[in-house]
Amino acid sequence: MNSNFLFMGYTRSDVINLVVVLAVALILIPLTIESDYWYASILIPWLCLALAAVGQQIVMGYAGQLALGAAGFMAAGAFACFNLILRVPYMPFPVALMLSGLIAAAFGVLFGLPSLRVRGIYLMVATLASQFFIVWMIDKFGWFKNYDTSGIITAQDIVIFGKPFTTPLEMYLVVVVVVAVLTILAINMTRGSTGRSWMAVRDMDIAAESMGISLLRTKLQAFAISAFFCGVAGALFAFTYLKSLEPVAFDIKLSFKILFMVILGGLGTISGAFIGAAFILLFPVVLNSLGNNVFHGAIDATIISAAEQVVFGALIIVFMIYEPLGMTKLWENVKQRFRFKREPKATLPKPQVT
């Protein structure tokens, strides 16, 4: 089986997938898409929220801790980044971004503490504290907002090595690089011993502990790493998509959105975070353009946005009942079906000889 690995434990198909995805993201899309709307309103928010969903996926899909409050960590990351650039002279943007992630991770550990005592729906309620506390803290103490009274602060320009990244395409490239690197790290963790410990805690914590896994360390680690991803995502979201910083942008609705992305995309898969984010983000856009282009505005916009909520709610119920592993699993079932037809022998178990 070692012959399947090309290098560093990656298989040939891993490498092909990576090259294809990066080629599309860094070459094909910048060459073919010219409209700023696509970058500024679809690709950038999709990637930012997908990164936050990866964070939610780590704590919820992998470590099995029902946490709700991703937007709180995003707010922590966004305001940390703003203040670092504002107050530390010569602070390079990439460094500020990483430090914002670390600050969010510290909050992650703090608000992950209840997971050592409570689980399930009770933990969800306990972790809501992060959502409310962080946003309240930023609102309450003017220092975080640099004593700005308007309530909305403009984000600083992104400058890397003296070069400003201000057009939508340039910002998109920054986001792609950050998201790609962090996603690869997340995949490595979930495939390695770190991820196995998370999943072991998720599936059967007593057995995991009996194998020498420390529940305390593993759970807090998952919370910290999850918050790191959310923090970086929040900073990117504020600096490249909103281009402003306001605590209201990180309200509980956003936390729920990220939660739904993970549930619809599929618990326990990194690709699920991206699929779920795309669905939740694109669905209203598709509905709106349906309303405008097919019905020519005959249907009121408020009805459309109400319909959107109904469809989301229904979909979540349907997925919870029929396919808890989400859209990723549906896609895999389709692939599996085709594979089965091609080489039926490979999937049949061998008769056991004793």
Next chain:
Amino acid sequence: MVEARRFPIGEPILEVKNISLRFGGVRAITDTSFNVFRHEIRAIIGPNGAGKSSLLNCINGIYKPQEGTIALNGEVLDKISPNIVARKGLSRTFQNLALFKRMSVLDNILVGRKLHMSANFLEVAFRLPKAVHEERENRAKCEEIVEFLEISHIRDTPVGRLPYGLQKKVELGRALATEADILLLDEPMAGMNVEEKRDMCRFILKVNDAFGTTMVLIEHDMGVVMDISDNVVVLDYGKVIGDGPPDEVRADQAVIDAYLGVAHD
């Protein structure tokens, strides 16, 4: 069992001294003491509700007994939790299967290698040489175990989809992967048919013979117990009523009474 053993039975490896465990007013275990010797296969038997599983849970640190001490390798464990006990070289399986259901067979067994893998999350995230190297080595070890237990054909199947007998095997595999000095097996053959039981006995004996692993197993099938164990502890109402080689225990009047149900005073 008469031929010379590669690992002759040695000094006590696990010493249970005066353990008492109560749940509220219910006494699960009362003042129980016995020693398990290095390299032996020790059976714990007793009627339902005698406190056998509770005893294993005390040894493993899941339950905290109100009184008594447990010593592993001559060292008394004062702070006792499952993950500390695991680090001291003790592993176990569970009565009602405690596998990681959504993970593959190989991944389940790899979790058993946890204590042999020391790369931290950053080394794993960046795939630094240490992480890659130890992942490869431990995977190879787990492939050997999968091979040994004759479950190679299901190595990539999520364990939740496997039939009961195979899940029991995977759980044994996970415990073996820890390379612990001492394994606690809580009813490893419960719910198995004769053939599966025979297989399981074979694996237990083979592991004991090949690696000298000390085994403590709870079992209800007397035939199995008499066949494979070196010594037997009999529990009844949370107390030890017999401790010795199978033949001696079988002839003991108190044991016979417990099994046939003589009125207690």
